[in-house]
Amino acid sequence: MIIRTFGEIARMVAGKAVHGEGSAVIRGVSKDTRTIQAGNLYVPIIGERFDGHEYAKEAYAKGAAATLWQRDRGEPPEGVPAILVDDALAALQQLASQYREQLPVRITGITGSNGKTTTKDMIAAVLAVKYNVHKTEGNLNGDIGLPLMILQMDERTELAVLEMGMRGFHEIELLTHIAKPEAAVITMIGEAHMEYLGSREGIAKAKLEILSGLKQDGVFAYLGDEPLLDRLLPHVRKPASMNVVRFGASAGNDLRPTGIEIDGDGTRFTVNGAEEPVFSIPLLGKHNVVNAMAAVAIGRYFGLTDAEIAAGLSSMKPTGMRIERLTGVSGVTVLNDAYNSSPASTLASLELLRDLTGFGRKLVVLGDMLELGEHDVRYHTEIGATLSSEHFDCVLTYGPLSKHMADAAAPFFPEGKVRWFGDKDQLATVLAGYAKPDDIVLVKGSRGMRLEEVVHRLIEQQL
Structure with missing residues (x-):
């Protein structure tokens, strides 16, 4: 982590140091009072619904050595070492750039x-x-x-x-x-x-x-x-x-x-x-x-x-929820790919599931793909149209956009083998009742759909 004096950091961000000794040592940086460590520089980030400056005094009480302080936020708390800057976020970025150069x-x-x-x-x-x-x-x-x-x-x-x-x-x-x-x-x-x-x-x-x-x-x-x-x-x-x-x-x-x-x-x-x-x-x-x-x-x-x-x-140790292969207590195999989703990554995951062998049935759980703009319905429909009973035994979808996937897939499956859910708990209940120990289940959706909740329930449940 960065270890510099109070005065050195003030110079790195072109700020003005107040209420502190220039020789005081700062170790590391934090923007969160919940995880602040002794000696950190506190960075008060301003968001749409919060202002980190309101927590600067708390950060200091928890051990922060100093805080950045945006000039348009008035005077910093009395007795809290502060570095006055025009923009706290820009100062954080400048500090990182200067440190990287060193x-x-x-x-x-x-x-x-x-x-x-x-x-x-x-x-x-x-x-x-x-x-x-x-x-x-x-x-x-x-x-x-x-x-x-x-x-x-x-x-x-x-x-x-x-x-x-x-x-x-x-x-x-x-x-x-x-x-x-x-x-x-x-x-x-x-x-x-x-x-x-x-x-x-x-x-x-x-x-x-x-x-x-x-x-x-x-x-x-x-x-x-x-x-x-x-x-x-x-x-x-x-x-x-x-x-x-x-x-x-x-x-x-x-x-x-x-x-x-x-x-x-x-x-x-x-x-x-x-x-x-x-x-x-x-x-x-x-x-x-x-x-x-x-x-x-x-x-x-x-x-x-x-x-x-x-x-x-x-x-290598891969980050979780990216084609993470898990085995449930019942023996069911789950491919947890619930970290994020897009048309390209969904097609890649479906191709993987299609090519795997040695399992009883192949079950697909798909959630909405988010942030696709005005063509989101078309993308979901196109994904649904690629699904068929030739490669997969059952498709369950969750979320308002995923209904278009289910509607597009339904003609290519026997009746009842494609289902759409507006309730995640209901989907998890149906899936747990349908899956068998020798099945493999792909779970894929955008981060906002939180489909890992379905994964956790499936792997922890006796089928």
């Missing part, structure tokens, strides 16, 4: 509509074979979260792997200029955030903003199966010189997987151009293997051998 750390930035967290986990596991690595935790990948992740870095960190999320234009541009990555990765362009960006082309342009902060002669690895990225790349702001690696499933990519085998709880594969080593990941699905190509590209760029990359990939 460290010799080499950073990989990752963005994409789907797969960026899993890819981050893969890349971090690969690089950790050889380096001291810091990576994004949880969903700290936005204009508040990314600065906090940088400020959590130990000064001995050699490489960092940071997610960059966004909802609109110029957000990733801000993040990449704070982080100044040496390597950049775009996993894929989907439909998430369509309501903010208008089209897949708009999403691609927003994701390509990551290149505006990429260091000269760095590396850019991206999904070569996405023609939008190829088409837009010549027209975006980027370094005058950079290395480019295209990865994907098709033959035209620099890196592509071969010999894919899904076995048990993981997937094995080789990489084009070399039969050895055989790589393995503790994840299911061809889409995860494609994302592993990004880890191969970044690993090679930072000097790891393929054997070291293979060791890192096999040891």
Whole structure:
């Protein structure tokens, strides 16, 4: 974590220090009084319904060494060491940028509509074979979260792997200029955030903003199966010189997987151009293997051998609720993919379920896909139309938009094998009564649908 004096931090954010000793040591940064640690700098974030300045005195009482204080919020609490700034959030971002400049750390930035967290986990596991690595935790990948992740870095960190999320234009541009990555990765362009960006082309342009902060002669690895990225790349702001690696499933990519085998709880594969080593990941699905190509590209760029990359990939610990394979107390198998959802990721999960063998029946639970904009009904209808009794035995959907999935799927199933629910508890009850110990159940939905509640009930219940 950042360790600097009160006076040094004031200079880093171009603020004015009041009520404190310039030599006092500050250790770490926090925006939350519930988790504040002794010695932290408290950052009072202002939201639509709250103002962190109201909790600055509480933060100090709990051990914070000082607080940032926005000038338009009046005087800071008497006796609380404070750094006066024009904008508390901008000061947090500037502090992170200054701290990053003071460290010799080499950073990989990752963005994409789907797969960026899993890819981050893969890349971090690969690089950790050889380096001291810091990576994004949880969903700290936005204009508040990314600065906090940088400020959590130990000064001995050699490489960092940071997610960059966004909802609109110029957000990733801000993040990449704070982080100044040496390597950049775009996993894929989907439909998430369509309501903010208008089209897949708009999403691609927003994701390509990551290149505006990429260091000269760095590396850019991206999904070569996405023609939008190829088409837009010549027209975006980027370094005058950079290395480019295209990865994907098709033959035209620099890196592509071969010999894919899904076995048990993981997937094995080789990489084009070399039969050895055989790589393995503790994840299911061809889409995860494609994302592993990004880890191969970044690993090679930072000097790891393929054997070291293979060791890192096999040891990775994926973040939960992303094709997380669970076994219920009854023996039923559940694929928990409830962290998020989009048309592309839903199709990938359905393809995985379709290809798995060795189970009694294949049951599908789908929730609404959110943030798709004005075409959300069409996307849900199209997903429903891909489902059929040829590959799946039962489909249960939850949420107002998912009714369109159920309606589109119903003609391709026997009567009663497709059901829509407006009540999540009712869905969970019906599912628990229908599932058998040798079945496999895919549960997929956007974060806001909280379908992990269905997962937990299913795996904890005796069928």
